[in-house]
Amino acid sequence: MADKVKDEMSDKRILLIIGGGIAAYKSLLLIRVLAKRGIQTRAILTRAGTEFVTPLSVGALSGDKVYTDLFSLSDEAEMGHIELSRSADLVVVVPATADLMAKAANGLANDLASTTLLATDKRVLYAPAMNVRMWENAATVRNVETLRADGALFVGPEEGDMACGEFGYGRMAEPETIADAIESALAGVTDLDAMKPKSLAGKHVLITAGPTREPIDPVRYLSNHSSGKQGYALALACADLGAKVSLVSGPVDLTPPHGVEIINVETAQDMLKACESALPCDVFISVAAVADWRPRNTGIQKIKKDGKAVPPLELEETPDILKTLSSHKNRPTLVIGFAAETNDIIPHAQAKLAKKGCDWIVANDVSGDVMGGDENTMILVQTDNVDPWPKLSKREAAERLAAKIAAHFSKL
Ligand code: C5P
Numbered sequence: 001m002a003d004k005v006k007d008e009m010s011d012k013r014i015l016l017i018i019g020g021g022i023a024a025y026k027s028l029l030l031i032r033v034l035a036k037r038g039i040q041t042r043a044i045l046t047r048a049g050t051e052f053v054t055p056l057s058v059g060a061l062s063g064d065k066v067y068t069d070l071f072s073l074s075d076e077a078e079m080g081h082i083e084l085s086r087s088a089d090l091v092v093v094v095p096a097t098a099d100l101m102a103k104a105a106n107g108l109a110n111d112l113a114s115t116t117l118l119a120t121d122k123r124v125l126y127a128p129a130m131n132v133r134m135w136e137n138a139a140t141v142r143n144v145e146t147l148r149a150d151g152a153l154f155v156g157p158e159e160g161d162m163a164c165g166e167f168g169y170g171r172m173a174e175p176e177t178i179a180d181a182i183e184s185a186l187a188g189v190t191d192l193d194a195m196k197p198k199s200l201a202g203k204h205v206l207i208t209a210g211p212t213r214e215p216i217d218p219v220r221y222l223s224n225h226s227s228g229k230q231g232y233a234l235a236l237a238c239a240d241l242g243a244k245v246s247l248v249s250g251p252v253d254l255t256p257p258h259g260v261e262i263i264n265v266e267t268a269q270d271m272l273k274a275c276e277s278a279l280p281c282d283v284f285i286s287v288a289a290v291a292d293w294r295p296r297n298t299g300i301q302k303i304k305k306d307g308k309a310v311p312p313l314e315l316e317e318t319p320d321i322l323k324t325l326s327s328h329k330n331r332p333t334l335v336i337g338f339a340a341e342t343n344d345i346i347p348h349a350q351a352k353l354a355k356k357g358c359d360w361i362v363a364n365d366v367s368g369d370v371m372g373g374d375e376n377t378m379i380l381v382q383t384d385n386v387d388p389w390p391k392l393s394k395r396e397a398a399e400r401l402a403a404k405i406a407a408h409f410s411k412l
């Protein structure tokens with residue numbers, strides 16, 4: 001089988017642009033992995049790249065000349081930069097630094113690497129590597145979106161410990177993973193995401209998100225500051241793993257993820273109804289910050305301010321959606337609740353697990369600016385285990401929880 005793949009790839013050549021980042025050393029390993037798979041590499045080293053790996057080591061592994069300088073007369077005489085940019089079947093940027101991607105996204109051409117990226121008529125595959133804050137910076141997000149829209153492919157970055165000591169997204173994909181992506185791209189695959197394992201394929205996941213609004217009268221309501229970001233991120237993460245996702249959302253200012261069924265609701269009562277209508281499902285994740293109370297009597301007309309008495313506001317409890325679905329006749333196989341806590345987080349979450357009758361509780365410390373913020377510090381509480389997670393972006397936290405759910409089903 002390996003020989004067959006090698007045969008199919010043996011006439012393939014990539015142009016590898018090695019950017020200046022600590023992950024540049026992995027480009028050397030990549031050249032070896034590719035050679036074993038029968039894929040030849042011709043390399044360009046950026047000036048910053050030469051600070052991390054030398055032309056000599058790259059050339060020794062690729063068995064070819066290494067190009068570094070746009071203004072080299074001898075290089076241009078042998079092979080001009082236009083020809084270089086077209087001499088391969090695929091251009092691969094490893095590590096793709098924030099700087100290289102910014103240049104490519106904006107059409108800058110002030111060195112050999114960026115000129116090649118602008119001149120090439122071949123597909124470009126980027127393997128980004130950078131600090132998590134740089135990866136999540138709005139400018140990088142914009143540049144990546146632009147490159148994707150222009151037809152570029154991406155492999156990684158992955159979540160993990162980074163050379164700078166931080167943890168998060170930004171760690172470059174491993175050479176074997178990049179080599180897999182290169183093979184797919186060389187075989188004509190234009191959506192590498194579609195190649196990811198769909199570990200939740202065939203599963204129906206129901207998620208609630210956002211706040212609820214409990215009307216006092218036609219113009220006033222009780223609500224809370226929930227932004228819906230964590231629930232929406234979870235919907236995306238589960239959909240990315242191939243799940244069918246129904247997202248029951250309170251009023252938020254977010255665009256529903258592509259491919260997710262969205263059911264918009266206002267009150268806790270409506271949210272419960274929408275959830276029950278969405279059954280049966282395999283997983284229920286109750287992320288919504290459901291209002292705990294609602295006015296017992298809702299005015300049909302706007303309550304008038306008469307300048308004398310303040311109207312009494314009698315409250316009653318809203319239906320507990322999580323509890324209801326946990327003991328439902330169509331109970332989902334896995335029921336996950338969220339618990340926003342400010343103190344004694346683990347004991348409170350364990351008590352909630354029992355009280356609500358769900359399988360897992362994701363406890364989050366809301367003593368900071370979690371509501372509306374982009375990060376979350378979560379603890380996954382199960383009956384027999386307590387797993388504290390580091391501070392993660394809501395997207396990373398969602399992907400981690402989605403992966404845990406997939407792992408749970410794979411063991412059943
Ligand atoms: O009881 P508490 O509000 O702290 O529980 C939080 C969990 O219960 C969350 O998962 C939330 O979505 C869910 N919940 C619910 N219905 C309510 C109140 C909370 O589903 N009325």
